[in-house]
Amino acid sequence: MSGLLIFLFLLLTGYLSGRWLEQRHYRSILAREAALRHLLVLPVRVPANEHSQHDSTLVTGSVVVSVDYFKTVAASLRNVFGGRVGAYESLLDRARREATLRMQEEAQQLGADIIYNVKYETSRIGENDAKGLGSVEVLAYGTALTRPAHDAAA
Amino acid sequence: MMPLPESNPQPPEGINNRHESVLADFLLLAGALLALVLLASWLIGLSASWLGPRIPFSWEPSVTPETRFLSEQDLRTEKYLNALAARLLQNQPDAVPVIVHWLPDTPEANAAATTGGHIVVTSGLLGSVHSENGLAMVLAHEIVHIQERHPAILMLEQLGHSLLYLVLGMSDSGAGWLAQSGGNAALMTFSRSMEATADRKALQLLQDCYGHTVGADEFFLSVLSDNDDQHLQTVAGLGGLFASHPDTEDRLRQITASIAGNSGDLTPLPAWLLSASDQP
Amino acid sequence: MLISNMEIVPGKTIVRHMGMVQGSTVRAKHVGRDIMAGFKNVFGGELKGYTELLSESRDEALQRLTEQATAIGANAVLNVRFSTSSIAAGASEIFVYGTAVILEDA
Numbered sequence: 180m181s182g183l184l185i186f187l188f189l190l191l192t193g194y195l196s197g198r199w200l201e202q203r204h205y206r207s208i209l210a211r212e213a214a215l216r217h218l219l220v221l222p223v224r225v226p227a228n229e230h231s232q233h234d235s236t237l238v239t240g241s242v243v244v245s246v247d248y249f250k251t252v253a254a255s256l257r258n259v260f261g262g263r264v265g266a267y268e269s270l271l272d273r274a275r276r277e278a279t280l281r282m283q284e285e286a287q288q289l290g291a292d293i294i295y296n297v298k299y300e301t302s303r304i305g306e307n308d309a310k311g312l313g314s315v316e317v318l319a320y321g322t323a324l325t326r327p328a329h330d331a332a333a
Numbered sequence: 334m335m336p337l338p339e340s341n342p343q344p345p346e347g348i349n350n351r352h353e354s355v356l357a358d359f360l361l362l363a364g365a366l367l368a369l370v371l372l373a374s375w376l377i378g379l380s381a382s383w384l385g386p387r388i389p390f391s392w393e394p395s396v397t398p399e400t401r402f403l404s405e406q407d408l409r410t411e412k413y414l415n416a417l418a419a420r421l422l423q424n425q426p427d428a429v430p431v432i433v434h435w436l437p438d439t440p441e442a443n444a445a446a447t448t449g450g451h452i453v454v455t456s457g458l459l460g461s462v463h464s465e466n467g468l469a470m471v472l473a474h475e476i477v478h479i480q481e482r483h484p485a486i487l488m489l490e491q492l493g494h495s496l497l498y499l500v501l502g503m504s505d506s507g508a509g510w511l512a513q514s515g516g517n518a519a520l521m522t523f524s525r526s527m528e529a530t531a532d533r534k535a536l537q538l539l540q541d542c543y544g545h546t547v548g549a550d551e552f553f554l555s556v557l558s559d560n561d562d563q564h565l566q567t568v569a570g571l572g573g574l575f576a577s578h579p580d581t582e583d584r585l586r587q588i589t590a591s592i593a594g595n596s597g598d599l600t601p602l603p604a605w606l607l608s609a610s611d612q613p
Numbered sequence: 614m615l616i617s618n619m620e621i622v623p624g625k626t627i628v629r630h631m632g633m634v635q636g637s638t639v640r641a642k643h644v645g646r647d648i649m650a651g652f653k654n655v656f657g658g659e660l661k662g663y664t665e666l667l668s669e670s671r672d673e674a675l676q677r678l679t680e681q682a683t684a685i686g687a688n689a690v691l692n693v694r695f696s697t698s699s700i701a702a703g704a705s706e707i708f709v710y711g712t713a714v715i716l717e718d719a
Contacts, residue, residue, distance in 0.1 A: 186507070226621060252511075255507050256366060256508045257641045261644075262641065265702070268639050271637055271706055272350035293337070298634065338632050342685040342713065344634060344680075344681035348684075
């Protein structure tokens with residue numbers, strides 16, 4: 180009986196806090212994305228002519244996001260029946276956009292105009308194979324192109 | 334070379350993060366899992382109770398209590414209990430052999446049947462009955478468990494359940510916990526019906542042995558009056574690993590119904606036994 | 614919608630770059646498939662169930678990529694890259710991203 184209560188308590192706590200954190204994260208993501216929209220992020224490898232004289236720097240952004248208890252249980256249920264694991268999709272979407280934003284923020288500090296050749300790396304950390312997802316790390320990296328100093332002065 | 338856009342695109346939300354009704358999905362899946370587990374438990378229960386009695390008794394693993402120090406008095410008590418068990422079974426020619434083990438210095442009143450035809454009786458049990466009839470009822474209850482092969486059935490059921498969880502492959506996830514709770518609830522229902530059978534047939538054994546069933550309720554009354562919320566644990570189990578929690582009051586009601594309209598004299602417990610077991 | 618992992622498409626010109634678009638999905642196979650996969654790990658051979666799972670996921674990820682590209686008015690996605698990661702036991706994520714562009718016949 181007490182096991183059931185603990186389970187329900189964890190589930191409810193996980194659901195409420197997870198939802199609250201997720202909504203808050205999305206609000207922050209949307210606001211920062213709007214602010215950084217001018218800083219282009221492209222998977223393109225070859226820079227455009229207008230950037231041919233720029234300096235290039237590797238920029239990265241990474242984030243580790245944890246699941247909540249509700250998501251873990253929902254996903255383990257999905258694992259029995261198969262199908263799309265909706266609970267994890269928003270998690271990965273958040274992680275990827277957050278990583279991109281952090282990469283953009285780094286590029287902005289460098290005064291970059293654009294980020295080329297953006298790539299992503301996703302990995303699971305914190306839990307062993309037998310268990311569900313513990314947390315997920317997303318790394319975004321690319322090359323930021325900055326207008327050369329002498330050029331800017333000119 | 335190529336015209337670049339003014340800014341990063343803003344595709345609509347909800348393509349890579351569809352916020353489908355996560356909660357409804359969760360409830361649906363949890364319900365389906367529970368239904369699946371209950372159905373599987375029911376099937377396991379059915380096949381275990383079919384198969385259990387068909388397994389040769391000699392195949393049952395012999396689960397006996399650990400070696401313990403028995404004084405002269407303890408040995409005498411054990412002998413007496415075995416004699417009582419034999420007397421209860423005297424009219425049952427097909428009965429499987431039963432061995433009673435005495436567990437001294439155990440204050441909680443308990444008796445349990447294990448596979449291999451072993452019954453363990455704790456010293457605390459003597460404090461909760463007033464007559465031989467009351468003791469015989471508890472003993473008869475465990476004897477019926479063994480005659481009905483309940484320990485073997487339970488063992489098969491538990492095996493079936495562990496296989497089920499293995500197949501579902503989620504022993505330590507939340508879903509695994511949910512499945513196991515469902516399975517345990519099903520097991521509990523099964524063991525409840527076993528307890529009811531054991532009570533019914535034990536009363537019959539008492540009737541055959543003493544000619545009446547007066548005194549059969551002594552142990553249950555004592556458990557209730559203990560005002561202890563601990564549930565009764567006279568259970569067919571694997572070395573006490575498994576304890577069902579049948580409703581004592583319900584069981585008592587059944588037993589009282591059988592005693593009603595029944596009259597007879599209580600057989601007292603031997604005086605030497607009482608003097609030795611008086612410590613609470 | 615044209616999807617390619619080249620930077621340019623022969624016979625077409627890129628009229629306009631639209632920026633990055635992405636599609637991702639997480640999927641799990643049901644228990645039956647997982648058990649079959651367990652058996653296969655003993656005998657070897659192709660895990661048809663998982664091949665199917667991953668290609669279904671890839672289709673869905675591509676479809677989401679296309680959805681994003683269509684929504685921002687592109688008619689092709691170039692330089693497309695796939696990445697697969699095992700997110701939890703029995704569940705994996707497919708992520709695909711590329712550059713949305715407007716192509717025109719040269």
